[in-house]
Amino acid sequence: MTVQKTETLAVQSDSDIVLVRQRVRAWAVEMQFSLVDQTKLVTAASELARNTVEHGHGGELRMEVVFNEVKKGLRLTFADRGPGIADLQMALKDGFSTGGGMGLGLSGSRRLVHDFDIRSTIGEGTSVTVTRWK
Amino acid sequence: MSVISDVLRNQEATILSEWIREMAAATRRADLMSDNDLRLQATELLRQITAATQNGGTDRIDGPEWKPVRELLTDISASRAAQGFSPSETATFVFSLKRSLIEALRKEIKDPAALFQEVWSSTVVLDKLGLYTTDAFIKSRDQLIARQQEEMLELSTPVVMLWDGIVALPLIGTLDSARTQVVMESLLQEIVRTNSRTAIIDITGVPTVDTLVAQHLLKTITAARLMGAECIISGIRPQIAQTIVHLGINLADITTKAKLSDAFALALQRAGRGVVRLNGDKRSAVKSPVTKED
């Protein structure tokens, strides 16, 4: 897989979530994703950005245009140095919430993208990588 | 490839004219491209190849030095395809440079071993570049097919307005996952555009439904509801009804009707409308759908 373009954003606060939405939208538009695909990408980014702010105590987003032989995609990696997720299996279930509502954030965004990868270590942090292909 | 680079630079004019002569001998296709255009295309390509070798390009044409050449070849491939050249004709355009380049090498390199090395390198490079045009051709052909498929999709499933606030989507043919998604999106867009509170999805013309398609249908109906419109599914044939039950698909809170006409009657009812028999004078004007009654 080759990476063509990269951009990194800080995801620390409430207003950063809005910025994330705007930047992901801009990239998705440039890559000529359909409107529905754009919406799915931006919504997933919004969910994951919020998780990063609220549960990860702030982190960053790396956006990349990736190539996979025949197709082109947008890859988003949200990483934080927060407390990490104790039970990944549970966290990925619909409706799971540790007060404050992580309810549909992870499980929902997983359904909005093609590739979903999550790594988390207690006390060290979490990293979620999602990709949507054209 | 620096030797090749020097040769290309020193003997550019000769290489170019020999190349063009070579092409005249092979498949020229003067019917598709004028001599002038051919000369221009060949000149540009030769210049780019020369520049690439000068910038340190090796026989690995996927390196950054060869990028301008790759881009040029993609353009050439596309424009030639549009003009009607076959992919092998375009590839031959590149391959036919071999002879004049090798001739030029022979004039400048005296040592047989060195000559063989450079001849081999240039053959490798030109082979790869020629094949690159073929790949580019296939890629753009695939893109064209995809675009045409999309257009056919849009044409084949129009959303029709049955009455003020009631639209219908008559689905015909086998539904696959991709087609169903496209069709459902256009239904939702039409619902918004026509402010229709009821949408009838008629599947009389659909021979089979699988789980994936049924899921898409259900998702569309849920999405329509979120937007403020209700859907009715009509035209469910006995076989499909069986499949739905077998697959365990739950149509619990979705209205279904066997016939499109029943669905239409229900939609009218929900809109507070009905169909009445006119007394006597059959020449009474039929009320247009856009008129607001009551």
Place this chain on the structure above:
Amino acid sequence: MERIPILRMADFLLVTIQVDMHDRLAMALQEDLTTKITENSSRGVLIDISSLEIVDSFIGRMLANIASMARVLDAQTVVVGMQPAVAITLVELGMSLPGVKTALNVELGMELLRESLAESLWEMGNDGPED
């Protein structure tokens, strides 16, 4: 922080969300609406989201919360103008917005509000549905 304006139309409140809301703004809207419903004894709330290009789980929850709180205060909520792409994404996300009535546009939404207002009056045992 700017707040989203809430218009009053007789018994109803009308809100048009046109900006990409950050979470705090959404929370503020929730508070403001609850306050205004009480202040005006409003019977209905119409939320126009036709300009919203994104509705994520937070905003979805906000809408559902507004509907619940309004109901407790004896008011009906109708959300209008959801864009198709947003609806498709919400379904995929798994949000069903329980308790939230929806309509295609403001006009149909007002009609819906009036209908449900009439219904509840009828249920209260009045002489007949208002017209």
